[in-house]
Amino acid sequence: MLLHIIFAGRVHGVGFRKFVKRKADEFGVKGFVRNLPDGTVEVLAEGDEETLKSFFDAIENGPPLAEVNGIRYEFIEKDGGFDEFKIEY
Secondary structure, three states: OEEEEEEEEEOOOOOHHHHHHHHHHHHOOEEEEEEOOOOOEEEEEEOOHHHHHHHHHHHOOOOOOOEEEEEEEEEEOOOOOOOOEEEEO
């Protein structure tokens, strides 16, 4: 299963991608996190539904310096074929 998330707010320049990567490694999810040109951060994570829900709960507020003021997310019933979680630059 995939979890696709878009975070809005003060999410660039606050360590958001490194924070998400650390949490992904803790939860054993695969996929990626990246900054988007519109100032949002995109996460695509792969794992079982229960793990993805816990992962989402752990990252929804972001790191301490972030100010998340909007989140869009969806669960997608398919595999992404990821073999690791990485930060895309």
